[in-house]
Amino acid sequence: MTATDIRRLLLWMVQQIGSAQRVGIGVRHVDPTDPAPYVAALDRGFRVSDRRRREFLAGRAAAADALAHLGMPRRNVSRTDRGVPVWPTGLVGSISHSRNWAVAIILDSAVTACCGLDIEELPPSGQNLPLELHCAREALYKALSPGTGRCFHPQEWQAERIGPDRKWTPSIPKLFEANQARLGGGTPRLATASIPSLQVALVLAHRAP
Template sequence: MIEELLPPEAVGEDTFDDAPATTLFPEEEALLARAVDKRRREFTTVRACARTAFARLGVAPAPLLRGERGAPIWPDGIVGSMTHCDGYRASAVARSRDVQTIGIDAEPNGPLPDGVLGAVSRPEERAWLTDLLAADSGVRWDRLLFSAKESVYKAWFPLTRRWLDFEGASITVDPEAGTFSAALTVPPPQVDGRPLTGFTGRWLVRDGLILTAISVVRSPS
């Protein structure tokens, strides 16, 4: 499903099942020394997705370790993003010559826990959420908002190496087009000589899941 939200320059792989036969690199195994079974299965399967995507790009398998703030360390020349939730794992990758950054997220299509919406949303976001939730479309727009903000952060951090909290982006959703926009509310950093003021992304709701994705494709030279 995730590939439906990606541009042609990127490759996505996902699965609804864990991959028990997957062999990790020793460096990856070291990260799981004290992991419980659930964490091990998530970690292993999402990396299996990434390495399948690598193969489609013609990239050799490589260990995927954790860097600053837990962000994945991708092989040279590769950008990507990984996500997992109950019953779903996914990875999206591209060559950095084609795509600047990718951020993906998956969430269950259910309401946010009590108290979370107020912590992750801005007043203008809660205004449009009220109208959409009242329409009873079957989409949990509060959870979609949360997912979009997760994708924003995953796309933002590789470009800036800076923290961005939930207040740092204001999301608007197009319920008909399956797209969303994120206007940054922090001073815009310079990325490749241009101010970064926001992102656009796509979303999908299917099989009890909400998926969101941001891909910033490089302009032709």
């Protein structure tokens, strides 16, 4: 599996549940030999493992790559006190990282109201339905929690797979329904897919016409 494989998969997923728009994607391999410097925004007064620092920094590098993919200047993507990435005006996006990979995706906020991405390492046996569902819930959490103003736990989200095409329909809490106008009036759509050793889930909610 290569970074190109992951980019192609994400572009395919956007086509399945999204609409025509600009998409920026950044993919970085997490190198276990890289230095793991202190990161003030991550440590926050308690010890964080070197592995966690490497994953965090690779995720920020992937976000800068995604901006460059859109033809924008590379820049550090900061985050809120809740850990939500702060994207440049006019963009929405999401960052996810696993032990070996960090991925970021950015889309046009005029088209997409919210976005959530999650990646998980697959076991050697390959496809794993519980992990696929966990990945779906994490992506829903990332997409919807910042918009609603409440930090939901992923277990609060329900998802059911529709047929063999790996599209899911989420069951949306009343709180999210009450925030439809704030999130663009769109209904979130979720797709999951996998390639060797990696499970991916993507959630997009497009603004209503």
